[in-house]
Amino acid sequence: MQGITKNDLIIRIGGEGGEGVISVGDFITQACARAGLDVYTFKTFPAEIKGGYAMYQVRASTERVYNQGDIFDVLCAFNGEAYNMNRAFLRPGTAIVYDSPSDFTPDIPEGVHAYPIPMTQTAKEMNNPRAKNMVAMGALSELFNIPVESLREVLTTKFARKGEEVVQGNLKALERGRELAAALKKTDPWAIGTPKSKQEVIVMSGNNAIGLGAMIAGLDFFSAYPITPATEVAIYVAKHLPKRGGTLIQAEDEIASISQVLGASYAGKKAMTSTSGPGLSLMSEMLGMAFMAELPCVVVDVQRGGPSTGLPTKHEQSDLFLAIHGGHGDAGRIVLSVENVKDCIDLTVVAFNLAEKYQCPVLLLSDGSLAFSTQSVPCPNPDDYKLVERKRWDGKGEYQRYKFTEDGISPMADPGTPGGLHIATGLEHSESGLPSYTSANHEAMQDKRFSKLKTVVNDVAPAEVDAAQGAGTADLGIIAWGSTIGVVREALQRLRAEGYNVKGFYPKLLNPLPAQQFEDFGASCKRLLLPEVNFLGQLAHFVRAETSLRPESYTICGGMPFTPEMIVNKVKEILA
Amino acid sequence: MNAILQPHTHFNKVDFKPKDFKDEKTPSFWCAGCGHYGVLTGLLRALSELGVDPNHLVSVSGIGCSSRLPYFVNSYKMHTLHGRAGPVATGVHLARPDLAVVVSGGDGDGFSIGGGHMPHLARKNINITYILMDNHVYGLTKGQCSPTSREEMKAAVTPYGGMEEPLDPILYMLTYGATYVGQAFAGNAKLGAQLIKGGMEHNGFAFINLLSQCPSFNELDTAVSFRNACDEVDPAHDISDRNAAMQVVNKAKQEGRIPTGLLFKSERPALHERMAELVKRVGGHKDYDLKKIIDLARP
Numbered sequence: 001m002q003g004i005t006k007n008d009l010i011i012r013i014g015g016e017g018g019e020g021v022i023s024v025g026d027f028i029t030q031a032c033a034r035a036g037l038d039v040y041t042f043k044t045f046p047a048e049i050k051g052g053y054a055m056y057q058v059r060a061s062t063e064r065v066y067n068q069g070d071i072f073d074v075l076c077a078f079n080g081e082a083y084n085m086n087r088a089f090l091r092p093g094t095a096i097v098y099d100s101p102s103d104f105t106p107d108i109p110e111g112v113h114a115y116p117i118p119m120t121q122t123a124k125e126m127n128n129p130r131a132k133n134m135v136a137m138g139a140l141s142e143l144f145n146i147p148v149e150s151l152r153e154v155l156t157t158k159f160a161r162k163g164e165e166v167v168q169g170n171l172k173a174l175e176r177g178r179e180l181a182a183a184l185k186k187t188d189p190w191a192i193g194t195p196k197s198k199q200e201v202i203v204m205s206g207n208n209a210i211g212l213g214a215m216i217a218g219l220d221f222f223s224a225y226p227i228t229p230a231t232e233v234a235i236y237v238a239k240h241l242p243k244r245g246g247t248l249i250q251a252e253d254e255i256a257s258i259s260q261v262l263g264a265s266y267a268g269k270k271a272m273t274s275t276s277g278p279g280l281s282l283m284s285e286m287l288g289m290a291f292m293a294e295l296p297c298v299v300v301d302v303q304r305g306g307p308s309t310g311l312p313t314k315h316e317q318s319d320l321f322l323a324i325h326g327g328h329g330d331a332g333r334i335v336l337s338v339e340n341v342k343d344c345i346d347l348t349v350v351a352f353n354l355a356e357k358y359q360c361p362v363l364l365l366s367d368g369s370l371a372f373s374t375q376s377v378p379c380p381n382p383d384d385y386k387l388v389e390r391k392r393w394d395g396k397g398e399y400q401r402y403k404f405t406e407d408g409i410s411p412m413a414d415p416g417t418p419g420g421l422h423i424a425t426g427l428e429h430s431e432s433g434l435p436s437y438t439s440a441n442h443e444a445m446q447d448k449r450f451s452k453l454k455t456v457v458n459d460v461a462p463a464e465v466d467a468a469q470g471a472g473t474a475d476l477g478i479i480a481w482g483s484t485i486g487v488v489r490e491a492l493q494r495l496r497a498e499g500y501n502v503k504g505f506y507p508k509l510l511n512p513l514p515a516q517q518f519e520d521f522g523a524s525c526k527r528l529l530l531p532e533v534n535f536l537g538q539l540a541h542f543v544r545a546e547t548s549l550r551p552e553s554y555t556i557c558g559g560m561p562f563t564p565e566m567i568v569n570k571v572k573e574i575l576a
Numbered sequence: 577m578n579a580i581l582q583p584h585t586h587f588n589k590v591d592f593k594p595k596d597f598k599d600e601k602t603p604s605f606w607c608a609g610c611g612h613y614g615v616l617t618g619l620l621r622a623l624s625e626l627g628v629d630p631n632h633l634v635s636v637s638g639i640g641c642s643s644r645l646p647y648f649v650n651s652y653k654m655h656t657l658h659g660r661a662g663p664v665a666t667g668v669h670l671a672r673p674d675l676a677v678v679v680s681g682g683d684g685d686g687f688s689i690g691g692g693h694m695p696h697l698a699r700k701n702i703n704i705t706y707i708l709m710d711n712h713v714y715g716l717t718k719g720q721c722s723p724t725s726r727e728e729m730k731a732a733v734t735p736y737g738g739m740e741e742p743l744d745p746i747l748y749m750l751t752y753g754a755t756y757v758g759q760a761f762a763g764n765a766k767l768g769a770q771l772i773k774g775g776m777e778h779n780g781f782a783f784i785n786l787l788s789q790c791p792s793f794n795e796l797d798t799a800v801s802f803r804n805a806c807d808e809v810d811p812a813h814d815i816s817d818r819n820a821a822m823q824v825v826n827k828a829k830q831e832g833r834i835p836t837g838l839l840f841k842s843e844r845p846a847l848h849e850r851m852a853e854l855v856k857r858v859g860g861h862k863d864y865d866l867k868k869i870i871d872l873a874r875p
Binding site for chain 1: 601602630631632634636646647650651652653654655656657660662663664665666667668669670671672674675692693695696847851854855858859860861862864866867869870873874875
């Protein structure tokens with residue numbers, strides 16, 4: 001094996017949907033994670049149900065990876081379309097593995113390392129035409145040092161259900177691919193490094209991790225309506241929640257799903273729904289009721305490109321306005337956002353805890369790039385999580401559901417509790433729950449419902465400040481939210497390596513906004529930049545409204561996440 | 577564990593008169609002569625006859641005059657949003673299948689703004705009792721045409737008379753697959769009580785249409801006209817025959833009559849029973865080890 005070991009390698013596989021592109025990506029991801037490498041994947045699906053261009057990108061590293069990276073080092077093209085789609089991204093040094101002979105002959109640019117592999121032909125010769133992707137995978141593993149022993153294990157496990165013949169057929173195609181690649185002269189420098197240590201990890205997508213987090217939190221009831229890119233949350237929960245004796249229902253629309261969730265919550269259960277922007281719009285009215293009637297619930301919004309039907313399969317962070325203020329009247333909500341797959345587990349638990357404690361809706365914002373991104377995360381231990389249950393009435397004295405208390409939190413009574421009869425209502429009400437429209441009562445009740453949220457900031461870990469040790473005032477500070485945080489982390493590493501004095505600030509609690517934490521960070525930076533994937537600069541808007549800070553907005557909305565390189569260039573431009 | 581919980585567990589638990597089920601804390605809300613008083617009387621009587629423990633009874637409503645009904649019932653209760661009582665009640669029931677859940681609401685609430693939910697309550701056979709308080713008009717907003725208003729009704733937003741064909745809630749519910757369908761004049765609290773009691777005892781989705789006069793905003797459908805148009809269904813009618821029930825309704829409509837009584841009743845598993853079966857099939861229980869689920873995600 002020639003080549004310079006690179007600790008951090010990005011491989012992109014492209015082809016026709018249904019050709020096994022996604023499986024190859026999954027196998028490589030699983031094998032790398034099994035071998036102890038950190039992985040972060042990124043994929044795009046064709047909007048069409050059948051056919052169309054499918055792409056799977058795997059980033060594997062001996063170090064921690066925070067995002068999908070800038071651009072691939074290695075391209076594996078299953079067909080002409082995949083080559084043409086990525087032609088513009090080829091740079092001197094990029095390696096390309098492609099099917100040849102085939103329906104296309106690539107014009108290899110100067111400096112690009114080309115490895116023609118007869119993928120289709122070999123699979124046909126082996127009387128196993130569907131194993132084209134295995135031949136490709138074998139070639140990739142040989143050329144770039146993808147841990148082959150782990151690949152064999154993963155493959156064997158995956159195909160075991162289909163019988164020994166299928167296992168052997170695929171393994172043989174894999175080996176043949178390796179032989180074909182070994183016969184070629186390796187000219188590029190790329191090879192995955194050897195993992196330092198083997199950690200206990202799991203590999204999950206953001207959507208599945210949200211489902212797992214919910215079950216760790218003690219989810220009892222889940223209702224949702226299918227919507228891209230959030231449906232996989234429901235699919236995961238549907239598979240596993242019955243094992244815990246829980247209830248899952250697919251509702252007739254998003255209004256019904258949030259309604260069912262509130263019904264279940266009233267009945268004393270931990271309940272949740274997941275959706276994307278259009279569904280969250282429909283839920284707005286019922287979320288107002290959840291605030292008014294003080295019913296705990298967790299709503300996950302896996303954001304996609306909007307407005308309206310927008311770009312259903314594309315990435316955007318544009319539902320922050322809706323999450324915080326969507327709906328009529330003055331209504332409060334707690335809004336959290338996740339950076340990565342690990343957050344999808346941990347912050348979902350936090351979301352349930354906050355909903356239970358504060359008896360209000362908690363919105364968890366994820367996004368399109370995280371939804372399907374698989375990442376390796378340390379294997380969670382459910383016993384390590386602290387779980388919160390709603391405050392329940394102790395049965396003493398006369399029960400008043402909306403009793404004024406010091407912290408604004410009034411004990412709840414599950415149906416079945418003797419003496420606890422009460423009404424949950426969207427009408428303004430007195431302490432006992434009966435309609436009351438006096439000005440004094442409405443003002444007192446609004447104050448109760450809002451002031452209880454004042455302590456939320458103490459229940460969420462403070463926003464992380466990303467700064468070099470002993471760093472004083474930074475020339476520039478970057479505020480980021482959602483999956484953009486991971487991109488900023490890497491950009492800051494690169495900038496610091498080049499001598500820039502820069503810091504990062506990564507809030508996960510976005511409403512109520514931890515204003516003091518923002519102020520403290522702002523005070524330690526000469527200038528502030530706030531990159532986010534939406535047109536209006538939504539978080540920047542809230543920061544300007546609720547703090548004295550005036551961050552410079554850097555917005556894109558092309559359906560793709562930022563890359564570290566984009567952030568690096570922007571910072572250099574500002575500090576030039 | 578895994579026993580399928582049923583509301584019946586909480587029946588015959590109290591020896592309450594109908595008035596003991598009346599929550600007196602909220603002052604009267606409806607106009608004098610409103611048909612909804614008859615609905616309330618029927619409901620309280622049914623609860624008394626069932627002896628249902630109020631602690632395990634949940635009344636759910638949406639928005640409208642009729643949706644104030646839960647305020648007058650001694651029970652746990654939810655006064656939700658316009659059109660959403662059905663799905664909220666579904667959530668209460670599926671989360672706690674042991675609770676007895678009664679929904680009440682108007683024709684606009686159920687068949688206009690909430691119309692998209694009705695088919696699913698019926699086809700999924702959600703084990704709740706839905707009382708439609710059908711007065712053929714929007715009352716709380718002071719007299720507009722509802723989906724069950726007569727075509728000729730002159731109302732606030734149709735000063736020259738309506739232009740739309742009314743729908744028949746009973747025909748819809750029969751078509752949607754409801755497993756218990758009955759109808760009565762609200763003023764006939766005895767029949768109303770009988771239908772509600774039967775509906776609450778029924779395992780599955782029970783729909784009861786109670787025709788209720790609105791003396792303030794609907795001059796076309798009065799207590800007298802409703803009463804005079806009602807005919808109790810022929811005792812020979814086969815309540816297990818869905819088509820026969822539809823024929824009874826269609827024939828009566830042609831004659832300008834309203835068939836009352838229990839029109840249809842059938843048995844099939846309710847959704848919560850199917851869900852309980854599923855949990856049983858996968859060996860599910862509250863203490864199932866999460867680590868086993870987490871291990872599935874190891875590479």
